[in-house]
Amino acid sequence: MKFTKRTLYIFLVITITIVVDQVSKIIVRETIEPRTEISIGERIPVIEDMFILMNVENTGAFLGMGSDLNPTLRLIVLLILPIVVLGFVLRHILTDKTIDPWSLFAFSSIIGGGIANVYDRIVYGSVTDFFYIDLGGIFRTGIFNMADVSVTTGMFILLFVSLSKKKKKETE
Template sequence: MKLSKRSIYIYAVILLTIAVDQISKIVVRNNIVGRTNINPGERISVIGDAFILMNVENTGAFLGMGSDLNPTLRIILLLALPIIVLAFVLRHILKDKSLDNWSLFAFASIIGGGIANVYDRIVYGSVTDFFFIDLGGVFRTGIFNMADLSVTTGMIILVFMSFKKKKTEV
């Protein structure tokens, strides 16, 4: 089966997203002391208190939601369901030839980030989060990782592209 340039582009973005995420997590796991409820762990200030690195193992999903679910529900909601959704999205973008390159990049980033976090849940039982941004209370994030950043960036691009598409239709 010969892959088209378009398919190669999609797979390349997905693989690059996974690689960047997994490499960053390996560096964090090997170099930053982890945070638990007992030991607050190491906090590395990159830019004052505005940008901090730390190592937090998240057993739930976004901001730890779902970490207290029973094991069966956690497998369904945090592993099985995301895998099914990611597979459907991948199938969609491979088949829908009308998607522009920005939308393809966005969807592929979302898929790559999703796969990277699912991989962590399967292999480690948790997802390594390490970035924290606090711009003086004006803007503050939860603790996140490169996969989360890829998913969020992909979603923002899709929102902008949908507005652009609606504007050109009017």
């Protein structure tokens, strides 16, 4: 693999994503009382009850899905499979020079967020989630973290780029 500005950009986006996520989780773990089986934990309203910080250890994936799987299946689904997929995506973006800049940023953000959450599962046995948004029942999220924000942002960018390319082809 030749080290180019493009390769540097990919690894820079991945690294910044991981660092922002891990620093935010360290701050949350050190400053916010966690929710446990016997305690609801600390809830810190940032913008009234619409944006709340809390400390929740998620042993599953998105919204806790998979947390009740047996240990072997959880290892496969939440660690091995994501590592393999992230490796393939990284290989793809490093080798396919036709990927547009927005998609390159999106894929790099997804890889960085994925690595950050996989790291948590390996080191801590769970992923620290801490953001919660509730816009008066109109829009409500699960509890999430910066890695989730990176993955979701990357997916939205890919969707937007894909739809833009499709619309451009239809008008030609």
